[in-house]
Amino acid sequence: MKTNPGRFFEDYRLGETIRHATPRTVTTGDVALYTALYGPRFAVQSSDAFARALGLPQSPLDDLLTFHVVFGKTVPDISLNAVANLGYAEGGFRRPVYPGETLSTVSEVIGLKESSNRQTGVVYVRSVGSDANGETVLSYCRWVLVRKRDPQAQIGEEHVPNLAKVVDPNDLAGALPPLDVSAYDSDLAGSPHRFGDYAKGERIDHVDGMTVEEAEHQIATRLFQNTAKVHFDNHAAKDTRFGRRLIYGGHVISLARALSFNGLANAFALAGINAGRHVAPLFAGDTVYAWSEVLDTADIGRADVGLLRLRTVATKNQPCGAYPDRQGEGYDPAVILDLDYWAFMPK
Amino acid sequence: MKTNPGRFFEDYRLGETIRHATPRTVTTGDVALYTALYGPRFAVQSSDAFARALGLPQSPLDDLLTFHVVFGKTVPDISLNAVANLGYAEGGFRRPVYPGETLSTVSEVIGLKESSNRQTGVVYVRSVGSDANGETVLSYCRWVLVRKRDPQAQIGEEHVPNLAKVVDPNDLAGALPPLDVSAYDSDLAGSPHRFGDYAKGERIDHVDGMTVEEAEHQIATRLFQNTAKVHFDNHAAKDTRFGRRLIYGGHVISLARALSFNGLANAFALAGINAGRHVAPLFAGDTVYAWSEVLDTADIGRADVGLLRLRTVATKNQPCGAYPDRQGEGYDPAVILDLDYWAFMPK
Amino acid sequence: MKTNPGRFFEDYRLGETIRHATPRTVTTGDVALYTALYGPRFAVQSSDAFARALGLPQSPLDDLLTFHVVFGKTVPDISLNAVANLGYAEGGFRRPVYPGETLSTVSEVIGLKESSNRQTGVVYVRSVGSDANGETVLSYCRWVLVRKRDPQAQIGEEHVPNLAKVVDPNDLAGALPPLDVSAYDSDLAGSPHRFGDYAKGERIDHVDGMTVEEAEHQIATRLFQNTAKVHFDNHAAKDTRFGRRLIYGGHVISLARALSFNGLANAFALAGINAGRHVAPLFAGDTVYAWSEVLDTADIGRADVGLLRLRTVATKNQPCGAYPDRQGEGYDPAVILDLDYWAFMPK
Incomplete structure (x- = not known):
């Protein structure tokens, strides 16, 4: 074939x-x-x-x-x-x-x-x-x-890898070259809040919502040359349990990250991904919101930048002023993404 | 916060x-x-x-x-x-x-x-x-x-500025460097009509119509990093008087300008904006048409180009053969944009 | 005017x-x-x-x-x-x-x-x-x-040109400069199958389907500066026999070609178009599938590449496992495109 x-x-x-x-x-x-x-x-x-x-x-x-x-x-x-x-x-x-x-x-x-x-x-x-x-x-x-x-079919050798729960921030410190943060213009960047202004446990509602259209997620997913048919073939999707196209989970990650600018405008570069879970599917017509929690802060021995460990939760059709979160064994039904990552922020 | x-x-x-x-x-x-x-x-x-x-x-x-x-x-x-x-x-x-x-x-x-x-x-x-x-x-x-x-809340000093009704075309003459218009190829440009061919009072129906989709105006508005939530958040929009997302007014301006090529193909550069009014909102699914009137012509002392003062009116769901316009105190209900501007045209 | x-x-x-x-x-x-x-x-x-x-x-x-x-x-x-x-x-x-x-x-x-x-x-x-x-x-x-x-209106001189049924592959041999195919990496290209692996008469179902949205075909057609109003003006389209916008036939060609990667991953460049027919219109919401037949192979005297004569048939809302094709005087009702072309494939 x-x-x-x-x-x-x-x-x-x-x-x-x-x-x-x-x-x-x-x-x-x-x-x-x-x-x-x-x-x-x-x-x-x-x-x-x-x-x-x-x-x-x-x-x-x-x-x-x-x-x-x-x-x-x-x-x-x-x-x-x-x-x-x-x-x-x-x-x-x-x-x-x-x-x-x-x-x-x-x-x-x-x-x-x-x-x-x-x-x-x-x-x-x-x-x-x-x-x-x-x-x-x-x-x-x-x-x-x-x-x-x-x-x-018989399966050969099986193995469940032991993956780190959190990436060691010191292993990520070299992901950015040394920066002249004295030239970092807070007005142009959109926020005065730097590394030292964020504290472990702090939660931020990113306020804004973004409704997703079929054309948008298809255009994005093709741009990435991602060929998973569930995102593109509505004729076949009619016979699935959802009855429609599923939106690429990465589309939600990018929307949540862009929404997170409102509150994290200076968290300008990602360093590592600790964990990520697509809790529920997103469909065209839904509106995505997000909130974040500062899980940790790491001073990685650089004078220019530090690392924030952030957990960004995205929801559909529910603003995040009440921080919808894990609930019992699962999640608030509005939650669609739970992402745990490290981001650089200037000092 | x-x-x-x-x-x-x-x-x-x-x-x-x-x-x-x-x-x-x-x-x-x-x-x-x-x-x-x-x-x-x-x-x-x-x-x-x-x-x-x-x-x-x-x-x-x-x-x-x-x-x-x-x-x-x-x-x-x-x-x-x-x-x-x-x-x-x-x-x-x-x-x-x-x-x-x-x-x-x-x-x-x-x-x-x-x-x-x-x-x-x-x-x-x-x-x-x-x-x-x-x-x-x-x-x-x-x-x-x-x-x-x-x-x-008490308001401090108030003031209503006295803004010019029309930008002086001589103040705009330097917005383009000197051009060799002998090399301006009318076939390739799409029209033989130059500055001297347009007269004050002339009206042009731009004929074509363009239907707008939600994905299109959202993609455009994000490209411009315009964050007004009325354009993006359909969940919140459901509770507004329109019950849906509004299209960025600038989207209409760009559509009308692109449609105006059919009749103004050589008006290749904008010089000034005299006035502009978003008369009514546009929604996805509507079709935009446009017509223009030559409000004035200005010979700005350049051998290569002159300026046309144009008024471009855009409508929704109504072709512009009848030049829908102001009506009584307001406008024909189809009108959505009334834009008054200066554009360069080769001589 | x-x-x-x-x-x-x-x-x-x-x-x-x-x-x-x-x-x-x-x-x-x-x-x-x-x-x-x-x-x-x-x-x-x-x-x-x-x-x-x-x-x-x-x-x-x-x-x-x-x-x-x-x-x-x-x-x-x-x-x-x-x-x-x-x-x-x-x-x-x-x-x-x-x-x-x-x-x-x-x-x-x-x-x-x-x-x-x-x-x-x-x-x-x-x-x-x-x-x-x-x-x-x-x-x-x-x-x-x-x-x-x-x-x-009277018509002047009439003439029906005698057009070649097939472009001579030798006339197309120079469309690519000489290539170092020893550097052609099959893993990165996505398929081990080269020129010699395809035989006349072979048929390939390209498997995947792609649903088309109004925003997508409009964005594409404007990108090409194609101004045919049937693709853009839904207000006018309401009064046509289809009652809606028609998708540019070239959009179908490009979708079928992209889908054909799955089975023809190394047919990386087009050389000639022998014939093409838009058998039926495509509308937004439809899903496009495609299959291809190898009509011929041509060794054009190059050590690096040969030419495959391919016929790619696209359908709407019908997967191509059964190779829907001509039927009686016409076509299977699902067929929308029948394209006959030459493509380069490395040896």
Whole structure:
């Protein structure tokens, strides 16, 4: 067969390395689309002049654009037959990525665990995004529940990896070059609040809401060359339990991050992803809101920036003034995303 | 509070200067999106080769893209709690803007007038868009009706500025460098009609119609980093008098301008904005049409170009063959925009 | 009249040459939008590094982006009053086009044939897209059924051109510079299947489906500066036989081509268009699927690449596992496109 039917659970081998198609040169065209699709306003990524004043060569990409491009490549090999995207861990951005760079992705299968009903299994991969020289720009683990082609198929070696609950912030300190934060203009950045102004336990309602249209998430998801059919094929979706297209979970992450500008305007770069869970699906017509909690602050031995450990929760069709959260064994029914990450903030 | 709730009327002081976030480097990515969202076909902005033949270094941005980027920055500080955008005056484009330039905006509060019911007030600002060197590329005045947080709040000094009804065309003559119009190719530009072919009083029906989708105006408005929630939050909009999202008024201006190509193909650059009124709101699903009247022609002492004073009227769901216009105290119910501006046209 | 009402059948003269507005510099912004709108994943067009390894200076545009930009310019002069776009022939891509190049289009009227009822006539044109130096990058013939303004109008010389059924593959061999295919990385390209792996008669179901939204096809069609009002004006469309906007036929071609990656991942460049027929209209909300047949293979005397003659059939709302095709005098009712073309594939 010349077409890719996607891999099933029994097709993976522990320790196997998968080189993904298609390498992608990211450009200012991608940046413009990212801005148009999510509305980010972080000054470092928006203004070359602002970035240069800090000592960067130009505006880097929004880190989540890098993430989505790196992630998108894994879909045809990892999650085409996935039932669910279960989680993320050990995500680390190694350096800013700039327009003109070419990204490609390799994944290693680091865990396999068949489900007790033998219909599915969990595949754990560590995916590494690299530049044209093969240098890592981003790596992260994710695990997905994947169908078996044949429930009777025997599975080889199984293993559940022991992933860190939190990325050590000291391992992330080098992800940004030294910056001249004396040139960081708070008016232009949109907020006077710096690293020292945030305290562990603080919660911020990001106030604004963003309604999502079918065209928007499809345009975004294709931009990332993410081919998961559940996002695009409404004819097939009619016969699923949702009866409609599902929105790519990464679309929610980017919306939540852009909304978080209102309250976290100076948290201009992501450093690491500790954990992430797509709690419930989002559909076109829904409106996304978000709130964040400061889980921790880390002084990583740099005079220019520190790291905030943030937990950003996104909801649908419910503003976040009441901080909808975990509830009993699960979540408030409005919650759709629970993301735990490290972000740089100037001192 | 770390989030921006937006200013209320009593938060402004006469003479105050507000430096807006977020500076923005405009790119060919933005240009492509602008083309895709509005469909402009002016040759100077579309073709580097055409622009170079005239003596420009490359294609400049559509002037309205510049306008929207400069305008968008003012929204979080000026119009987040606005009831209505009332008008524009004294708009002047100072020079073409090119991809790669970084724009930022500063506004001065030039007028304040509390409403008689003390619930709201009119804020007048002069907003100045500048390049990375601080040189002005565009300035304009606008006034908006803004809610008071507390109707009882006392207001300081009030003042209603005396704004020019029309920008003096001689003040706009320098907004374009000298051009070699002998190289202006009418076939490629799409029309043989030059400055001398238009006469005061002439009216032109621009014929074509453009239906607007929710995704389109949201993508455009985010591209401009305009954060007014009425354009994006359909969950909140359900409880408003319109019951749905409002389309950014600037979206209508850009659609009308792009439609005006059919009849004004050589009016390739804007010079000034005399007045503008968003007569009625536009909603997704509506179809926009436009017609223009030549209010005046100005020979500004240049051998290459002259200025046309144009009034472009946009309607929704009504073609403009009958030139729907002012009617009694108000307007034909189909009219949504009445814009009075100066545009350059080759001789 | 200063507006363009479009030409009617009696306005064309055999042998006439029409220089179309508006020249267009294509950029990485256009490329990003093309990716976002269709989701192509061909590695040569996606990655500068991949293209350079083969010996190209950078990633060229997707050939269909070039096609749409060249085609779009012809619409105001050729098909504004068209009833139907009847066919394509003798299409040839002469060389890859790169971001930064400026394209313009000239058409020659090579045929005219009045319909027997005298209400309409068929106009045949050869359209030539050129770069800023006037060198051809693409030429193709198409014929359209155009209304007469006045059914009684007399028609001058008529002629039905004798167009080739198939472009000679040897005439297309020079459309790509010599490539170092030893550097062609099959993993990154997404498929191990090369020229020698495809055989005449082979059929491939491309599996995936893509649902189209109004915003998407409008954004695409405006990007190409295609002004055909049937794609944009829903107010006017309400009174047509379809009662709604029609999607640009080229949108279907690009979707089918992007879907064909799944099975033809290494058919990375188009060389020629033999024939094309828009069998039925597509509307927003429909889902597009596609399948292809290898009509022929041509070894064109190059050690690096060969040509596959492919026929790609697109359907709406029907997956292509059963290869829906011609049926009796017509087609399976699900078929919307039947395109016959040559594509390069590495050996």
